[in-house]
Amino acid sequence: MLKANDPIRNFVLIAIPAYNEEATIEKVVLRVRASLPEFDLLIVNDGSRDATGMILNRLGVTTATHLCNLGYGRAIQTAIKYALEFEYDLLITLDADGQHQPEQVGDLYRESIDADWDLLIGSRYVQTRTYTNSPLGRRIGMQLFSGMVKLITGRRIYDTTSGLKIIKRRVFDLLLHWHFVDFHAEAIVYLLRLGYQVGESPISVAERAHGQSMYSALSHLKYPLKTFLLVILGMVEAEITRRRSKQ
Numbered sequence: 001m002l003k004a005n006d007p008i009r010n011f012v013l014i015a016i017p018a019y020n021e022e023a024t025i026e027k028v029v030l031r032v033r034a035s036l037p038e039f040d041l042l043i044v045n046d047g048s049r050d051a052t053g054m055i056l057n058r059l060g061v062t063t064a065t066h067l068c069n070l071g072y073g074r075a076i077q078t079a080i081k082y083a084l085e086f087e088y089d090l091l092i093t094l095d096a097d098g099q100h101q102p103e104q105v106g107d108l109y110r111e112s113i114d115a116d117w118d119l120l121i122g123s124r125y126v127q128t129r130t131y132t133n134s135p136l137g138r139r140i141g142m143q144l145f146s147g148m149v150k151l152i153t154g155r156r157i158y159d160t161t162s163g164l165k166i167i168k169r170r171v172f173d174l175l176l177h178w179h180f181v182d183f184h185a186e187a188i189v190y191l192l193r194l195g196y197q198v199g200e201s202p203i204s205v206a207e208r209a210h211g212q213s214m215y216s217a218l219s220h221l222k223y224p225l226k227t228f229l230l231v232i233l234g235m236v237e238a239e240i241t242r243r244r245s246k247q
Helices: 025-035 052-059 072-087 102-115 138-151 183-193 219-246
Strands: 014-020 040-046 063-066 090-094 119-123 165-168 197-200
Touching: 014 025, 014 072, 025 040, 025 052, 025 102, 040 052, 040 072, 052 063, 063 072, 072 090, 090 102, 102 119, 102 165, 102 197, 119 183, 138 183, 138 219, 183 197, 183 219
Parallel strands: 014 040, 014 090, 040 063, 119 197
Antiparallel strands: 090 165, 119 165
């Protein structure tokens, strides 16, 4: 269900997927509004079971609500559908847990425009090109994901799991053709294999103060396997898309 507040829009949309983020969502919304008042804001409430929806309603923020939890990939695709419907030229995604710094988005936006990236990733690792400050499990995972993308596409992407992304309108339709699960490595592979330009720009992130990271002990085994399978599917889907475009 979409609730639009203001008919006067800019051509840039910031979208924040949120699932059970009652502890952080208000602060994130207020920081985005203060730092980026020239951009429109959409929250995708992905079936939250806590007070997230009530907080968003009180703040009067435009919200797309999933009646149940559909997952991160579907939340991003909902934001893309909204951006297409209302003719935005550019979509910026942020996480709802407060780790991203909205104050850094302006510089990424300008770089995206100047370099004409189809997808620009706010990267925690591109500047140092090392994962030494990350926990061991995450370090191994990030090296593995980055290596897989390099092997399949020939392009090294250092931060394949960042939720801070700037997406150009010319790839909106492509990113709706297939159900992306994580919208991370598999989406990167998909676009690179189709010949689109994917870049990284350095950002810093705050430590998680609330909620639970996706990197649990069990996920150190499950998540790399899932990501490997999704990356292969992304490569296959890119080939299918390329063949369809030639018909």
